Amino acid sequence: MARAKKMAASPRKLPEQDRSRATVDTIIAAAARILVRDGYDAFTTNRVAEKAGVSIGSLYQYFPNKDALLSELMRRHTHAIEDGIEAMAERAKSAPLAEVVRIAIEHNVRSHLIDPELHRVLSEVPPLGKLDWEAAFTERMVSRVRDAFEAKRAEIVVADLDLAVYVVTHTVEAVVHNAVTERLADLKSGALAEEVTRMLVGYLTGKAVPAKRPSRAAAE
Amino acid sequence: MARAKKMAASPRKLPEQDRSRATVDTIIAAAARILVRDGYDAFTTNRVAEKAGVSIGSLYQYFPNKDALLSELMRRHTHAIEDGIEAMAERAKSAPLAEVVRIAIEHNVRSHLIDPELHRVLSEVPPLGKLDWEAAFTERMVSRVRDAFEAKRAEIVVADLDLAVYVVTHTVEAVVHNAVTERLADLKSGALAEEVTRMLVGYLTGKAVPAKRPSRAAAE
DNA sequence: GTGTAAAGTGAGCTATTACTCATATTATAC
């Protein structure tokens, strides 16, 4: 079903009273719960309505179709994540290269630690093919990283700057993304960020970056 | 709808005559075509049978259920990929660290260049949650990389060897995987492998690795 | 209180799915 990917027409009806706003929130919360706990297969509109304790009719009063529900869920999660990203980007502007890389990683880590399970499920949800959604973050990161790299061009030895940006952004994304399920401790302690920063800075500058003391945890 | 993941009981009937073996091949081919061209949503048993030009009855004569069909498709693709992997692993045994890394990348690149679209779709197919299938390759790569790293322990400055293996394998997988759609030229020319090798070796050894001439393409 | 619109209900429609089975066709064995 939902073969022809109808896109999220705006809500059939905008909730006006507190009661209905609460209903919408309940529905969204139920949707998230089902996705996280039971996976996309179990994510049916009937089930969501049931779990939310409202009738399917109510659900379709605020969401024109299933995709719209998913969309709104993503929109809210995205919003939560991108909160504060501007400040970070600003901070990166006047920072040395190593710090730029560290900030990019830090931002990525933060993204993944806000409701990590939901984040993971959303990134694997079929209707958007994984391409549209997580790619949106990466894309934004890419352009910011590119700007930062151009400002520090002199320190970077990699000939093809686009390639450098590509390697850095995808490395960060993959390493962090998988760490949520495979190396959570290293993620939280900052050890992973430490390693990856060292690796990437070394790659970019062409100079060896001394490993910090392997002893106590790094910043953050 | 295939919620409770019944696993691939062996084919209901083993094809004995040439005619039926051809039927099976046709079905598998149609399955692959549909997956690649229309995505998993369109991958229904009825459609596969239709595209293959056989009746659904015939399909269910050789595949006990939908998952079994998918399984067999994966099995065949996997087989094509892992062909020759042993030789590579052997080659890595007596090679220097840089060469080990390069071989790991090379293997990964090869995996992704055999029917790349199919590879990508299979890695995103819902029933296996992406965890089971591609993870199988990565896992095998992980253990081989780990062995190789242990043999070269002296050259590696990273304190936590597991962490090093984790970073290297996931970096390789992500960078190569995405390059299929984003940087195919660099993938095929070897430029990407070049960059990533330099980065990873630098990371592992803690020493700067001079970039090769940015001019003509690298090995292979 | 009364009118009106917002909010909420849920049986049921339509479409589609994975899968079955009684039957027909083709090939091999002798």
Place this chain on the structure above:
DNA sequence: GTATAATATGAGTAATAGCTCACTTTACAC
């Protein structure tokens, strides 16, 4: 040729999906 097993067929079934709509209940305006 005839028997027997292999192969192929496709209308039909049960389940479940997304979604509708005629209707009831609740809240606000005056």
